[in-house]
Amino acid sequence: MNKHPNILMITVDQQRYDCIGYSNKYPVQTPNLDKFASEGIWFSNAFSHLPVCGPSRQSLMNGRRPEKIGCLWNFNSGLKISALEPAEYSWSRELKKINYLNGYIGKWGVHPEFEPTMYGYEHYIEEKQYEQILQENFPDVTFWNSYLGENNPIPIEHSQSHWTAQKANEMIREFSEKSGSWHIRVNFSEPHLPCRPSKPYSEMYNPHEIPMWGNFKENFTNKPYIQKQQLYSWDIENFTWDDWAPIVARYYGVISQVDDAIGQILSTLDQLEIAEDTIVIYTSDHGDMCGGHRMIDKHYVLYDEVVKVPLIIRWPKKINSNQICDHFVYNFLDLPPTILEWLNIDIPDFFVGESLVSLINEEENPDWRKEIVTTYNGQQFGLYTQRMIRNQDWKYIWNTTDVDELYFLKEDPYELVNRIYEPSLSNIIIDLRDKLYWQLYYEGDGLVESEWMKYQLLNGKIL
Structure with missing residues (x-):
């Protein structure tokens, strides 16, 4: 019997x-990811289905939307919420059934009490181990700039990004010495704020040469109240680009630092001569505003800065190099059925994602989705519910307690002009609301099961 491929899934935050660099948008240096992308398939329209760590990661494990699972926020929100229980389905167990050796490294976020070993992973290295290393080896290192970040005096070889890569390399070598196939999840904590790059990455980008985001001059005209309020909540309402540029430079720096760490992992596959037999996946749970629209972090907005994510897949035996796929895909929802199809494992009926295999094989697929739907359920500063539907031309955001948003992306790619109240666009709004409702309904989103909320979405008045 032929050996199944190894599966290495690298997730950043x-x-x-x-x-x-491969996106050709901003001058961030990621040579290892660029090379990796050129050797496989780059998805230019991959989206997060919910841009918050915990809920999105639970969906990745289980295949359903967070609203169906019951996880709406992160566990550190102070709000009592449900979580994906060990008794629930997880596709990692299906791999275990066909004798995969499963390992998990780094950030978890699926359950506040139960570890990955309760979900089909035999080996788990948690990120708390790195915190202990810091306390033991660098007790005098302190940070003062909170979420805005600063340069890190800890040498690069002792940074968390490179510790994560080291642990990944050790696990890859250990698993590869055994017979059979393996699956390893490597979860970097970076480039989540606060960004603290070590040398040389802390000095790689000159703040004076960082280009301003195309939507930095946001004035919040006709935008939901909470967006401008977010600036006051973070005490950044008076930040100019001169204030933001050093923060963005550190964000760039941490990204390049993680790229170097990922390069070390990919190099290990080459050294062990197993790259041909290994499916490698790279993606992120969501993005970061990082000064876009003058905002920080990712809450209370569904701008592309936070919902559009990188997704790269390489498998030399099955995927042609230099592929670029422009179809709309969900990274965390479409990956589980993709992996299961490759392994000839039955795909559960309750999965809401679709296998990417046909797209990867460059087959004609006229029935592939034409829209993407992203949800958000509030956290940190109050419960603020949002549902988004986006196609190539338009993005509609249903803000259940404030003004809705409508952006014509062809003319306004930076999402600055909210056109929700333009009478000439009423048919477009009605169509998008209808499509949004039915997708939420069929995928089990309890929000639209309420007749009141259904009426608000489908019969909302357009001034």
Whole structure:
């Protein structure tokens, strides 16, 4: 019997799509990811289905939307919420059934009490181990600039990004010495704020040469109240680009630092001569505003800065190099059925994602989705519910307690002009609302099961 391919899934936290060199958007240096992308398939329209760490990662494990699972926020929100229980389905167990050796490294976020070993992973290295290393080896290192970040005096070889890569390399070598196939999840904590790059990456980008985001001059005209309020909540309402540029430079720096760490992992596959037999996946749970629209972090907005994510897949035996796929895909929802199809494992009926195999094989697929739907359920500063539907031309955002948003992306790619109240666009709004409702309904989003909310969405008045 032929050996199944190894599966290496690398997930980073809060990585913008447009801040990888291969996207050709901003001058971020990611040579290892660029080379990796050129050797496989780059998805230019991959989206997060919910741009918050915990809920999105639970969906990745289980295949359903967070609203169906019951996880709406992160566990550190102070709000009591449900979580994906060990008794629930997880596709990692299906791999275990066909004798995969499964390992998990780094950020978890699926359950506040139960570890990956309860979900089909035999080996788990948690990120808390790195915190202990810091306390033991660098007790005098302190940071003062909170979420805005600063340069890190810890040498690069002792940074968390490179510790994560080291642990990944050790696990790859250990698993490869055994017979059979393996699956390893490597979860970097970066480039989540606060960004603290070590040398040489802390000095790689000159703040004076960082280009201003195309939507930095946001004035919040006709935008939901909470967006401008977010600036006051973070005390950044008076920040100019001169204030933001050093922060963005550090974001760039951490991205390049993680790229170097990922390069070390990919190099290990080459050294062990197993790259041909290994499916490698790279993606992020969501993006980061990082000064876009003058905002920080990712809450209360569904701008592309936070919902559009990188997705790269390489498998030399099955995927042609230099592929670029422009179809709309969900990274965390479409990956589980893709992996299961490759392994000839039955795909559960309750999965809401679709296998990417036909797209990867460059087959004609006229029935592939034409829209993407992203949800958000509030956190940190109050419960603020949003549902988004986006196609190539338009983005509509249903803000259930404030003004809705409508952006014509062809003319306004930076999402500055909210056109929700233009009478001439009423048919477009009605169509998008209808499509949004039915997708939410069929995928089990309890929000639209309420007749009141259904009426608000489908019969909302357009001034």
